[in-house]
Amino acid sequence: MSELNQLARQLGDALLRRGWKVAVAESCTGGWVAKCLTDIAGSSAWFDRGFVTYSNAAKREMLGVSAETLDTAGAVSEPTVLAMAAGALARSEADLALAISGIAGPGGAVPGKPVGTVCFAWAVKETFQQADTQHFSGDREAVRRQSVAHGLRGLIDVLGND
Numbered sequence: 001m002s003e004l005n006q007l008a009r010q011l012g013d014a015l016l017r018r019g020w021k022v023a024v025a026e027s028c029t030g031g032w033v034a035k036c037l038t039d040i041a042g043s044s045a046w047f048d049r050g051f052v053t054y055s056n057a058a059k060r061e062m063l064g065v066s067a068e069t070l071d072t073a074g075a076v077s078e079p080t081v082l083a084m085a086a087g088a089l090a091r092s093e094a095d096l097a098l099a100i101s102g103i104a105g106p107g108g109a110v111p112g113k114p115v116g117t118v119c120f121a122w123a124v125k126e127t128f129q130q131a132d133t134q135h136f137s138g139d140r141e142a143v144r145r146q147s148v149a150h151g152l153r154g155l156i157d158v159l160g161n162d
Contacts, residue, residue, distance in 0.1 A: 007152035024051070024098045027102070028103065032145075037050075041048065066155055084099035085099040098155050100120055122155060
């Protein structure tokens, strides 16, 4: 069993124990987290929905991220992923959300944000928000795979600590 499959199963079990649902808001991972979660039979009991918001317009329209946040902090920033996670919770039946936005490469780097920069946010409805920025190495596939794993681990950690 792959690492991503194991993490998805572990998350699903933890969500079932709590009676919670999760939503995800993904940019650079393009729905990969949602795919991993829905690969698990029975995930409809704990996976509510996924938002693939690759463009800034999608982040604004689907998740309510403000143009000011995107203009000031950029799409790859902790303020943006925190807003994405809050938007996913507000627009779903989920109790827990993950948001991911990053630069998977090979292009897209900007000053201060090299390829491999990925921002994450985890949020619990009305009680908790946490953001984190990681710098992953490797090609586009490797950066995206590491991002999915980090996001899933973070969701599991939040459930263990909440």
